[in-house]
Amino acid sequence: MAELQQEVEVNHEALANFLRESNLQAFREEFLELHPYDQGQFYLALLPEERMNMYHYLSPKELGDMFEALEEDQESIEIYLEEMDSKYAADMLGSMFADNAVDILNQLDKSRVAGYLSMMDAENANxxxxxxxxxxxxxxxxxxTEFVSIVANQTVKSAMIILKEAAKEAETIYYIYVVDREEHLLGVISLRDLIIHEDDMLIEDIMNDRIVSVNVADDQVNVAKTIRDYNFLAVPVIDFEEHLLxxxxxxxxxxxxxxxxxxDxxxxxxxxxxEVTENPIKAASKRLPWLITLLFLGMSTATLISHYETLLSEASILAVFISLITxxxxxxxxxxxxxxxxxxAIKDENxxxxxxxLIxxxxxxxxxxxVTGFTIMFVVGIWKTNFMLGFVIxxxxxxxxxxxxxxGSLIPMLMDKLGFDPAVASGPFITTMSDLTSVLIYFNIASLFMSSFM
Amino acid sequence: MAELQQEVEVNHEALANFLRESNLQAFREEFLELHPYDQGQFYLALLPEERMNMYHYLSPKELGDMFEALEEDQESIEIYLEEMDSKYAADMLGSMFADNAVDILNQLDKSRVAGYLSMMDAENANxxxxxxxxxxxxxxxxxxTEFVSIVANQTVKSAMIILKEAAKEAETIYYIYVVDREEHLLGVISLRDLIIHEDDMLIEDIMNDRIVSVNVADDQVNVAKTIRDYNFLAVPVIDFEEHLLxxxxxxxxxxxxxxxxxxDxxxxxxxxxxEVTENPIKAASKRLPWLITLLFLGMSTATLISHYETLLSEASILAVFISLITxxxxxxxxxxxxxxxxxxAIKDENxxxxxxxLIxxxxxxxxxxxVTGFTIMFVVGIWKTNFMLGFVIxxxxxxxxxxxxxxGSLIPMLMDKLGFDPAVASGPFITTMSDLTSVLIYFNIASLFMSSFM
Incomplete structure (x- = not known):
């Protein structure tokens, strides 16, 4: 692995030199040999002027292959696209698998998306x-939408011919979907099944017609659950009339x-x-909004404690246990x-x-x-040789x-029922909520038993 | 999707009836039509005596296919295996893909593993x-270890013949690995490449020899990273001499x-x-160990505050802000x-x-x-009309x-350097640690400025 790593790094050095020396032939030869992910890692390490050279040396399609494997934040993607000639960028996006192009376009503002679409080949744009x-x-x-579909009424041999044709365009050829004339999904057959069956067998006889599919409106989390549970390489997406989309x-x-x-x-x-930035100002600006919000929520706890100041001045021992309880x-x-x-996240709603x-x-x-209360009762009782105080705590x-x-259990369930993501920033929120109720409980119990432990 | 769901459920009902009526023929027909995951869902819902019937109705291999898709906890797996005749269980484990069988065996104690291995077909056991x-x-x-490997010096046609033969045993046939006589990994070719090339082309001319592989000793997290980054369906595992394992x-x-x-x-x-249990005793017993540990850690904070009791009794206002600061x-x-x-988790160590x-x-x-300190200074200053107190807080x-x-940043880095998983139970640990230092800081600053804010 160490050796392999080094080999790839040497490649980067050599590639960068070819770019600087404007050695187009050598650059293309080396670069196009790399896996798109490694191409991307090379690209990300370049300076803007070096990237500009790359746009001249590679076709939109070749750069598009690399962009499929690039997972960058909004800011960087915008910069890269803006560096390119608009028509070049549009052609590059058009050459990508539609779902990956959409991932990128979703990060841009609408007018730019419309611009790229208008410059693109009509079929890709659609x-x-x-x-x-x-x-x-x-x-x-x-x-x-780049999948392989066939009709049921044909042989393995003719299906293989269609498949070879489709192999260049489709995102996967390992599952082939069987549809009728109205594009209703009838079955699925894996390439594995296709090659182990005889050439003259009919697709309708060997296809699997117990299809597991997802609806186009399903949440992506449910799609993930289906693929994970069934160990699929891909899952078909249908509309409410079972058309394959x-x-x-x-x-x-x-x-x-x-x-x-x-x-989560x-x-x-x-x-x-x-985040993963090393710029302290940027890092702080991502953390501060929540921190300040929680500070103000925490102020309500402080205000509450403030109401019990007389109690606290009479029995300062109570202050010792506030943070233990909260x-x-x-x-x-x-x-x-x-x-x-x-x-x-893992259970079906029904x-x-x-x-x-709740119970x-x-x-x-x-x-x-x-259990916890009983434990602390003894610990405090022994420590302060005051079992009445232990009882209160x-x-x-x-x-x-x-x-x-x-x-802690009710709030996420309610959030989920109301259609919010139960995981969003709920951790610190629960802690602050529980601070408030804990203080209220603590001081009320303490004032109730005040006379007995002092 | 709703319709589909219902269909599957009806199946469950019918299947369970076939089991109860001892209708072997009908049960097998229906059951073997199901996807292994759905078979597993059906199995998990059965009573023990119904499961016993299933063991009589299905071959070890048929049940093994279902077990490949079953992800259950240790306890349940042990129960299922113990219900079966030992030889039947051994054959079932032997029929599974070796990695999945190992997943199950790793959950059993060593003597039982040895027992199953001794009853199993020798090849599978090895x-x-x-x-x-x-x-x-x-x-x-x-x-x-169930993959397809071929030698480089042959045509696409002969490789396809080997592949058809191997298709029944291998876990995936979509990647074919090219090795030399000593099993050194030389290249990889996808089934997609195989079917788009002409029958008489040589494997060595079309295979990809820039292989991305992982070492057998690599952490599974690094393997996951490789597969995710490169969008692979599988990755080869090699030893330190580049043998394909x-x-x-x-x-x-x-x-x-x-x-x-x-x-994490x-x-x-x-x-x-x-966890995901609804048994309150079980749930509590999973939560209590950490809670009690943290309670005792929290006691150190209480002890610390206890040292400042005189200070607190003189200035009970200080108690109001303890929990806000911690x-x-x-x-x-x-x-x-x-x-x-x-x-x-995401960065390479080098x-x-x-x-x-750290900086x-x-x-x-x-x-x-x-920013937070400045904010609270003003809030407290205005609230208590005491800017010196605000300054202290x-x-x-x-x-x-x-x-x-x-x-919070240093401790996980140190844990990682020392070879521990930085994520283990570090959340509550950091909170408790920070409570301690916060209290120390707070009371020291407060006693320093005591005279000016009282």
Missing amino acids: EIKALLHYEDETAGAIMT GIITVDDIIDVIDEEATS YSGLAGVNVE GTAGNAGTQSLAVAVRRL EMNFGHM SEILTGLVTGF GMAMFFAITVATVA | EIKALLHYEDETAGAIMT GIITVDDIIDVIDEEATS YSGLAGVNVE GTAGNAGTQSLAVAVRRL EMNFGHM SEILTGLVTGF GMAMFFAITVATVA
Whole structure:
């Protein structure tokens, strides 16, 4: 692996020299030998003027192949496209698989998209336009229309001839979809099945007609679940009348899974972890909005504590346990939240019984609260040789944890019911909410038993 | 989709009836038509006595096909295997792709594994034994040895004949690997390339000899990265002398990506989110270990605050802001941690400059701390009409956030350097750590300026 790595790096050096020396022939030979991903890594490391040379040395199609494997942020993509001649950029986008071109166009503003589409070959433009309609994060938005479809009433041999023809254009040729004259999806056959069957067998006899498909309006998360569960390389996308509209391939699904995992993780942390910048001002500006929002939410806790200042001045020992109680309840709430978000992500909605889950979560909260409360009661009792104080802290802990556990599970479920993504920035939100209730519980219990532990 | 769903469910009902009526013929016909994933879903819903019937109605190979698509926890897998006749179970495991059989065997204790291996067909047992050696979570542990390899010195036509023969056994036939007599990997050719080239062309002329491969000892995360970046359906696994040992297919990589995302998420939340049980005792028992650990860590914060009780009894107003400062610093630490974990996950190690990143993180902490501190200074100053108090809170906030930000980024980097997974349960750990330092900073600043704000 180390050796391989080095080999690729030497290539980069040599390639960059060919560019600088304007050695078109040598550059093309070396560059076109590389895998699109490696081409992309080379391209990303270039200076703007070196990139300009590349646009002169490569055809739009050749650059398009590289762009298929390029996963860059909005800003960089805009810069690259703007450097190119508009017609060149339009041809490049047109040469790409429609779904990948759409991924890029979705990051540009509408007038530029319209501009590129008008300069593009009509057939490519129409394919792209058809996909631009679909709502973000649905099956329609991530599918490609470049698939292979055949009719059922033909032999393996004739299907293979169609396949060889289609191999240059299609995104995958490993699944072939069988349709009727109205483009209704009838079945699917894998290339594997095709080559192990005899040439004169009929497609309708060997195709699989128990099709697993997704609807064009399905959420991309459900598409990912289908491909993962069935170990598919691609899944067909149909409309409500079962017309075959496109396919979604496994490589696009890996990106979806990555994206969803990152957004869940970001939500729990209260920051967009896509960041990965080393510019401190940029990094801080991505973290501050949430931090300041939470600061103001936290002010409500401070205000609440402020109401109990008289109590605190009489029994300053109470101040010692504020952060222990809010902290532990916050941890319990975060645990409960994470489990709920995960459950919402993997379970089908119709399997979920809201009332059932609520009861189960309340019981979990009571058990966790009881064990933790009991523990801290003894610890504090022994530490401060004051078991009445231990009892107060333990009681407060018990109630605070129970409430935080239930809230941590209830809030994402409610958000989901209301159509919001339950994972968005819910981590720090739950912690702040639970701070507030914990303080309220703590001081009320404390004032109730004030006379007995002082 | 709704219609499809219903159809599958009706199937389940009919199938279960065939089982109960001992209608072997009808059951087999219906069941074997289903996709292995759907077969598995049906199986999981059965009662033990119904499952026993299934073992009589299906061959080990037929049940093995279903087990390939079954992703169950250790406990259930053990129950299923124990229900079966040992020889039947051994044959079933032997019929599966070796990598999937190994996944299951890795969950059993060694004596049972040895038992199954001794009852199995020798060839299958050897394939499995070879894979059982590899360390968990490495390329070796997740690869399969059932791939198609050919020699370079032959025509497309003869390669297709070999391929048709191998199609029944191999996990994928869409990539064919070209090796020399000593099994050194020389090149790769896709089935797509094979079918678009003429029958009489030579493999060595059309194969791709710029191979991207992974080493057998590579971490599974790096394998996932390679497959994702290059959009591969499979990647070859080689040893240190470039012998081809196996391949890893994209469906296994999806499981790896899922697994890693879940473990990062669990780490941030301080609970294993694989849980998804509705049994409150079980759920609580999974959450309590971390919660109690953190409770005891939190006790150190309480002890620390306890040292400042005299200060608190003189200025009870200080108690009002404890949780605001610890909470906000904790949020900043979590943000910084999440960004660092993500960065460690996606960047190559040789790209990382430790000193550089540390400086960048200190600067980010200073900027975030300054903005947040300045904000709270004014808010508190106006709220309590005491700008000296605002200054103390603002200063404490500034330092606490800076320290938490740097710690949140430093700790995962250190854990990574020491060879630990930086994501494991680091979320709540950082919060508790930052509580401690925040309290220390807060009370020291407060006692310093005590005379001026009281």
